[in-house]
Amino acid sequence: MPVKMRLARHGRKRYAYYHIVVADSRAPRDGRYIERIGTYNPNTNPATIDLDFDKAFDWLTKGAQPTDTVRGILSYKGVLYKKHLMGGVKKGAFDEAEAEKRLDSWLAEKDAKIQAKIDRLAGDAEAETKKQLEAEAKINEARSAAIAARDAELAAEAEAKVKAAEAEKAAAEAEAAGEEATAEAEAVAEEAPKAEAPAEEAKEEPKAEETPKEEGAES
DSSP states (O other): OOEEEEEEEEEETTEEEEEEEEEETTSOTTSOOSEEEEEEETTSSSOEEEEOHHHHHHHHHTTOEEOHHHHHHHHHHTHHHHHHHHHHHHHTSSOHHHHHHHHHHHHHHHHHHHHHHHHHHHHHHHHHHHHHHHHHHHHHHHHHHHHHHHHHHHHHHHHHHHHHHHHHHHHHHHHHHHHHHHHHHHHHHHHHHHHHHHHHHHHHHHHHHHHHHHHHHHO
16 A cells, blocks of 8 residues: 655644644545644744654655655654665664764754754844834834924914913003093093183172272262
């Protein structure tokens, strides 16, 4: 029976993840399978791969044929490298202990590279976040400055209106005071002739008394 190592799709639309399965090549892609040996989630960076290394290696040595994607996963996790080393052991190039030592060294180096990538991505994300925060801070500062300028302008306009109202009120009071003074002056001017009239009458009365005296003297 031809056996394949392939992916079985799961998850929702636009956010799929996959099971790594060993299945009959004649079975539907997402149908029945013989054994599940891991999971693959390409939605993360780097991709999240959970693989049963020993089972994958065992099926590979039994002749199971991986698809292109699964082959890339097996290469990424070191399964194909172990198969290559075991081939060297069979040929007598080195013993199994040396093969395990080389595999451990390769896996350590691979893990270091993966961790370096994770750290770099985290640093890039932190730098991007910092950049966004700085940009937002600049926008907020500009917005605050604009609001402060607008408030100052409104305050100046309000102060100008208050001063204009006070000046108008002062002018109205001055005008009212001037009209009152004018009215008082006119009233005083009207009363002045009335006060002078009795004095003139008093001057004319002695002339009327002198006339009989002169007539008596003549008689």
